[in-house]
């Protein structure tokens with residue numbers, strides 16, 4: 029869960045950064061779903077207390093049962109023996125502390141369940157899912173495709189052990205912009221670096237301390253790096269962590285479809301991180317970061333959005349850094365899913381404002397449409413989940429509004445102060461989240477003024 033948003037106007041009002049619990053704001057909605065998984069996957073009979081190891085998969089998960097060279101359940105049991113008795117709560121606590129939205133595979137599973145769940149449920153205080161036409165996007169089909177040959181049981185065991193979070197932990201704890209294991213792939217290096225510099229100069233807050241880097245899934249088969257994240261997650265000693273890392277690597281390597289960590293599922297995200305004001309010195313000393321997973325870049329390419337998508341994502345993540353600097357996460361009365369949805373849709377709007385603006389990337393109308401499409405495709409239908417980023421339609425509407433603010437500006441060379449843009453956004457937000465919110469730029473002519 030993301031508890032930070034409920035703290036707004038307390039006695040520590042002036043210490044917003046200290047109370048600000050959110051550290052990692054991501055591009056896609058990847059949030060915990062241990063409970064809802066039980067409907068999709070039958071736990072084994074040995075009585076695990078949370079997700080439960082998978083012994084069979086249902087139709088809800090398209091993963092196959094690949095021919096395995098090793099018994100991964102046996103390895104899993106051996107790992108659990110080495111872990112402290114409360115390993116699951118330690119895993120969840122580490123995740124909560126770094127505010128890691130949960131693994132992409134869990135999101136993938138959820139998206140398959142969301143529609144069925146939404147049909148029979150209406151949350152009084154959030155939104156009524158039945159009012160929304162929300163369904164799978166091209167991203168869901170992409171996730172299906174990359175998991176098609178993956179052994180579902182093995183993947184779920186890896187997920188439970190936190191292996192799918194490992195690249196994220198690794199980037200947060202050890203990543204640096206010039207570190208050998210964190211370099212952007214050559215195909216993206218120039219374009220993202222240049223866009224990053226433009227975005228840093230575009231906004232009226234200090235962004236030159238943010239480090240741009242990549243996360244590569246191959247770290248999950250790097251014994252030393254994986255052992256370091258295992259140590260952090262579970263608080264085990266170095267020797268046990270190494271043993272556990274070796275076993276996890278064996279599990280990964282047992283399935284060719286995981287491609288030694290190169291399967292995009294390990295890195296299907298991008299995120300903005302800040303450790304500022306964190307009570308934990310290990311987190312507090314970390315530099316502000318913007319991290320691009322190889323998986324999300326591969327996904328955008330597969331969706332036909334390779335030219336524009338990565339820049340839109342970068343704009344979104346930089347918007348989160350603007351929000352950190354402006355204190356915009358705390359500047360709201362909203363809580364839970366609605367609070368997350370607000371800052372996420374705002375990031376979509378800010379990103380589109382940036383890529384459209386003459387002083388930003390000055391994209392042409394066709395590219396702006398692709399930007400809107402990028403946000404549409406990563407929308408989710410997890411209405412009542414704390415990680416809800418907005419539906420595909422809402423994300424597209426937010427993007428269209430951002431473009432409209434540029435299109436209908438009196439002075440196309442003037443960049444609005446970020447707080448002013450945020451205030452305008454908060455005003456239009458109720459329109460953007462309506463079930464029938466329009467998604468054309470023209471429709472926001474009046475609201476853009």
Ligand SMILES: [Zn+2]
Nearest residue numbers: 053054055372
């Ligand atoms: Zn985000």
